[in-house]
């Protein structure tokens with residue numbers, strides 16, 4: 160237990176009382192090495208959650224560390240807010256990043272958090288309407304169960320009712336639709352079933368009136384459940400939105416920057432959304448860095464606004480040169496020959512190792528996902544998914560056995576660094592297997 164009178168850091172979202180009661184100062188992290196972190200008590204943990212899903216290149220990525228050190232020597236701070244002296248390295252980074260995004264998205268805004276950028280995307284869509292005289296278009300449509308961060312607009316976009324209730328009042332021009340049915344399209348229908356794929360969205364757009372909807376925001380893989388939208392669902396969504404003059408924002412904060420063995424899912428599928436949000440792996444977690452890539456027509460309409468005020472959104476540290484230095488070094492690694500193919504292959508290995516090692520465990524179902532964005536399905540003996548509470552308690556048992564993992568409803572997300580080794584994949588599967596067996600024997604009756 161931690162003495163509340165001596166602990167002054169206040170963490171995001173978790174109830175602090177529970178944290179203080181269940182933790183001890185020996186657990187504070189003091190070191191990182193490869194895919195492992197080390198706590199004050201000297202315990203090593205395999206970090207199969209990459210901190211907050213962002214430390215994609217592990218803790219020993221020398222080229223990124225060296226780039227930040229170099230930049231510290233040259234220009235340790237700077238901004239792209241308000242003034243006409245952007246850091247050179249930030250300008251270079253924007254050009255380098257744009258070259259690896261879908262060709263229609265050439266304008267990059269930088270930020271520090273994913274939440275900041277999802278809010279910026281929704282606000283930019285609305286602001287664009289102001290410039291084009293479509294001021295009735297205010298509604299942003301998101302998906303139930305999605306996650307787009309926290310903040311008055313980001314929380315409103317996030318499709319979790321409990322967060323809405325506990326953070327109200329929020330932006331009141333957001334609406335949620337059911338995710339397109341998982342069996343609505345498996346990419347094999349050759350595009351004949353557009354209707355099924357976009358029906359939930361079309362119903363809401365019809366109800367509101369298309370002239371009142373400005374944008375739709377969607378995650379290619381829903382982080383909360385690790386359900387991937389099919390290619391055809393994403394293509395149909397974009398086609399439908401184009402037809403109705405609605406912007407498409409693809410939130411690739413989790414899926415982008417290598418996590419699913421691609422720079423972006425949008426790029427891999429040759430999608431042409433109006434905006435893409437990136438974060439997490441962009442700097443491999445070595446510096447707060449996020450980005451919003453924007454298509455020409457939106458940028459062009461805003462370049463010369465009627466009053467001397469561009470899109471009124473941004474923060475002091477946007478475009479920070481240390482972030483840009485980290486981002487450039489990460490980009491170089493991700494785009495080196497064979498790196499992303501290697502991530503795909505290692506992801507397959509991890510999946511196979513998990514399925515082999517856990518084959519006899521009646522509580523283990525399939526492994527969802529691809530690349531290093533995997534989810535282990537946990538089932539009771541009657542086939543129903545484990546509750547969030549059981550997955551959460553399994554997470555704590557894994558931690559006690561030296562393995563850090565995330566938790567979700569019925570599924571254990573596994574997002575280790577992209578650079579995890581073959582031996583570490585085996586370590587992950589072995590510890591997980593032992594922990595599930597022990598947990599089930601002690602706590603589960605079915």
Ligand SMILES: Cc1ncc(COP(=O)(O)O)c(C=O)c1O
Nearest residue numbers: 272273274306307308382412413
């Ligand atoms: C898909 C998605 N969007 C947005 C966010 C918010 O990012 P941040 O936590 O950096 O604000 C997250 C964070 O987990 C995310 O997964």
